[in-house]
Amino acid sequence: MTNPLFQFNQVERLILSNVSFNLNEEDRLVIFGPSGSGKSTLLHLFNRMDDPEKGDINFRGDSINQFSIPQLRKQVGLVLQQPYLFQGMVEDNLRFGPDLFQEWDEQLAYRLLDYVNLPNDFISKSVDELSGGEQQRVSLARTLANKPDVLLLDEPTSALDDQNIAAIENDLIDLIERRHLTVVLVTHSMDQAKRIGTKGLYLEEGEIIEQGSIEELLEEPNTPELQAFLNRS
Template identity: 70%
Template sequence: MTNHIFQFNQVNRLILKDVNFKVNEGERLIIFGPSGSGKSTLLHLFNRMDDPDQGEIYFQQQLINDYDIPQLRKKVGLVLQQPHLFPETVLDNLKFGPSMFDEWEEERAYQLLNYVNLPKEYLTKPVEELSGGEQQRVSLARTLANKPDVLLLDEPTSALDDRNIEAIEEDLINLIEQHSLTVVMVTHSMDQAKRIGTKGLFIDEGQVIEFGDIAQLLETPKTEELKNFLHKS
């Protein structure tokens, strides 16, 4: 029997209306839809960057509001479109999360850099000396430092060039498989959705229009809304 790690029941928030779905452990859910449809609002509900006005969200069969927020965000890590790193060294950024829980291990530093294909010499580099692609890699490594069960990705490659997109996607897929991570990702790229996702959730005007296997959604859409969206993409 497949265990669901997240469950949304009749969730309403801002534009979102009566959102219902489950995410199973190990799935890679892609949230996609037109601009302003509620994608980021939905993503931010997964780790309480935002809370519903109505409805219930369960994480690992427990009401999400019952979790201590720092503990929840340790388990459900978020990587944003822009890196938002602290203006210090790479090491300072990597150790920040685990140090809050007194869990930082010095030997983890090189391991984390290795995960995202950065040389160990980068540990002492100030983050402002890094390129955009390197900063996004550090942002990903900083999230992984907390050993999350779930990785939330809010268009993490949209600000990068094709070469960096390809490299970071490769790192992501390796990490997801290596750590058996559950992934929830917002993307505007249907090519990226196919490469990374296993499940898809198409949202339009705050409502879930189609939900299911990502390949089936993209190849044989059932609704006019999804057909029109894919035609324009």
């Protein structure tokens, strides 16, 4: 039996308390719960945007601390809620990560734009010319430029309109399937959780209340806490 890709063992950080779970290759884990329950704090532990105060996190069978932060973030990429792009051209953003590892290839730029359904001529556009949906696509492409195995998504469509949400979700699902990515998604949308996720982890006040199949969690919750949350959502 293969080892889990990630193992969280009794992890504590800020509001998080005694968080333990495994993430396997090609899982699509949705982290959800009320505001302030620790969702983003947990997500940021995966690529050391933050570190635990207690407990252990293992990646590929070794302590996450054994990996340099650049190497870890190359393998475990993060797409934020707001697309914080660097000033300059789209190409400047796409080549930033690969340049750190001397891996930039001009043809990669066009493949990345294709991945996120943007035309080739966007390569020379200024980021200031882009719409919100286009900026989020470039942000996703910039993360994909490092060829990560794990994609961390922190409410990546919450700032977009319905049309852009549907388009980016479709692109994400296609990418995940084509590239066999492992995904960890924080979302407030239970419809999005159902569309993208295969597994779920429900947090409340920093503790895991339920975890398992996302479909079962949303359709047949076992705890009063999750039942009450779904009734409110």
